Amino acid sequence: MNLTARTDRALVRTTGGSIRYALLDFVAPRMERTSDRPPVNLAFVLDRSGSMGGSKIELARLAIRNALARLDDRDRFALVAYDDVVDVVTESTPATAEAKAGALERLARIDARGSTNLSDGWLRGCEQVAVGLTADSIGRCLLLTDGLANVGIKDPEVLRTHAAEIRARGVSTTTFGVGADFDELLLQSMADAGGGHFYYIDSAQKITDIITSEVGEALEVVARDAAIAAHTPEVLVEQLTPLPFERAGEATLVALGDLVSEQSVQVVMKLTFPPAQTGRQHEVTFRLTDRDGVLGGASATLTWRHAAHPEVDAQPRDRSVDRVVAGLYAARAREEAVRFNRAGQYDAARWALKGVAARIGAYAGDDTALRGLAGQLMGEQQLFAAPMAAADRKTRHFASANMSRGRDVQGKANRAR
Amino acid sequence: MSDTNDTPMSLGELATLADVTPRTVRYYVQQSLLPSPGSGPRARYGRPHLTRIRLIKRLQKQDVPLAKIRSALESLDDAGVERLLTTLQAEPDHTDQLRAAMSTPAVDYIRGVLGGRSSLPAPPPRFASAPSASPVPGAASLSVPAHAPPPQLTRSQWERLPLSPDVELHIRRPLSRHQIKQVDRLIHLATKLFQEDAP
Secondary structure, eight states, X not given: XXXXXXXXXXXEETTSOOEEEEEEEXXXXXXXXXXXXXXXXXXXXXXXXXXXXXXXXXXXXXXXXXXXXXXXXXXXXXXXEESSSEEEEEEEEEOXXXXXXXXXXXXXXXXXXXXXXXXXXXXXXXXXHHHTOOTTSEEEEEXXXXXOOOSXXXXXXXXXXXXXXXXXXXXXXXXXXXXXXXXXXXXXXXXXXXXXXXXXXXXXXXXXXXXXXXXXXXXXXXXXXXXXXEEOSSOEEEESSOSOEEEETTEEEXXXXXXXXXXXXXXXXXXXXXXXXXXXXXXXEEEEEOTTSTTTTOEEEEEEEEEOHHHHHHOOOOHHHHHHHHHHHXXXXXXHHHHHHHTTOHHHHHHHHHXXXXXXXXXXXXXXXXXXXXXXXXXXXXXXXXXXOHHHHXXXXXXXXXXXXXXXXXXXXXXXX | OOSTTOOOBOHHHHHHHHTSOHHHHHHHHHTTSSOOOOSGGGOOBOHHHHHHHHHHHHHHHTTOOHHXXXXXXXXXXXXXXXXXXXXXXXXXOHHHHXXXXXXXXXXXXXXXXXXXXXXXXXXXXTTOOSOXXXXXXXXXXXXXOTTXXXXXXOSOEEEEEEEETTEEEEEEESOOHHHHHHHHHHHHXXXXXXXXXXX
């Protein structure tokens, strides 16, 4: 395990308020033998409301069939279908050949009808996972929907809170949004708070691939509940990535969720320094932790030193850190711009992009990558300044959300292999 | 970690950095919890003093008696003190998270939400007198999950927890960790009690 830490600049001002970024990088260990993997405990929650009719529900059935084929006796699964009523099609059961065959038979009879009680369908799925949850397993509820929650709990904040609470109790939530009519912000926030992933599936043909991939990731988890912890007395720490983040006294914790074999992880923390005399140093040690100690507590240390203004002004910058930081700010600005655009606040959408473009431009110097990024953001302003097609908005949201969460363009884990 | 970057500090600077009073620092030195800084106004403190005070504070928070802390410190060199401090402060508290989860397991939490037809933190008016038709979700929302974002409660608010269809518990938040545990136990007991008596 090798954790590396870099900063954009190592000197900070004596007058306080200097902001620096710490870029942390590591690759999760490789899963050597799949026979050693932790058991997974999944619930598939399928939206069967009217709009899912036709190829969508057919492909979803196929996706679940493929996913079940990858599970074996040590795993568990459950199947829930919902419209305005919730059917637990198959109660949580060990994934034996008979159980899988029985579930597929019942699955074939699920057809689209009715309206969308997303919350109860999802909660029933979580409940099924929770019933068979053991200390060593990976519990995940997979929610596939193409619509808005119009029955049951509809408030996104409430759903988000429940997702976080359920996550803290061992069941994470992954969401799949199909087509153009679901609420990407709701599904994204449930997945963020729920410690899982959000996927935008723009065409039904991709349902199978994406669900199979998410289940495959669950089968390749090498470290559960991974986190980066830092002991940061005196320094104010914030973070740029939208991962769950906690400060407790002098400790700062960024939750990374479950890591899959050879997953490449990059996290950026923003540090604000207090005033101090010239020569004072701040040493910050970052440590990797996880529930089972697989990551071996790898650590890396960065040191910042207070110096006089001329020295601070003249110091070199690590452009590789600048580029990652700028990329994250840009992704965040785009995510915000989508949110404003959705709400019809077109000026705000433009300002979000313009403001970040100006900031990046200010420190870009002659770095072509940074100047290019600032230019792109400026150019995108016009796109967000008018109503946008739902599918377009979802594509843009998904692209920037993946970027800021360190996932690839399809929402899958970045792998070092 | 090394002490090569050690900048000597005065008593006042050390006390400010460590967030204790100068008197506490002197007391610790007198109790041999800290190495002697030399005497008089020329007394100089360094990083080993700072990390030791932080470790003492941390251990005291865990109710470790000072005598025990002293013997622990005697057996540690500077690097050992740093390591212990980092471990104590930066380790995510998985045991705490587990405890939170144990007090209301996932199943109970989810069933609470499904059963309660919940519309969450609609903070009821202070001392709500009439029972309201909109119940709040289960007890679980009281326990703070280790990975949840920090709570942003700046003022206190009342939360109402239904224990049975006819009985509610009113809680003013925020609560201390200790109180949260007590309330969790109370809810656990109450839930059992009302289930027993259910017709």
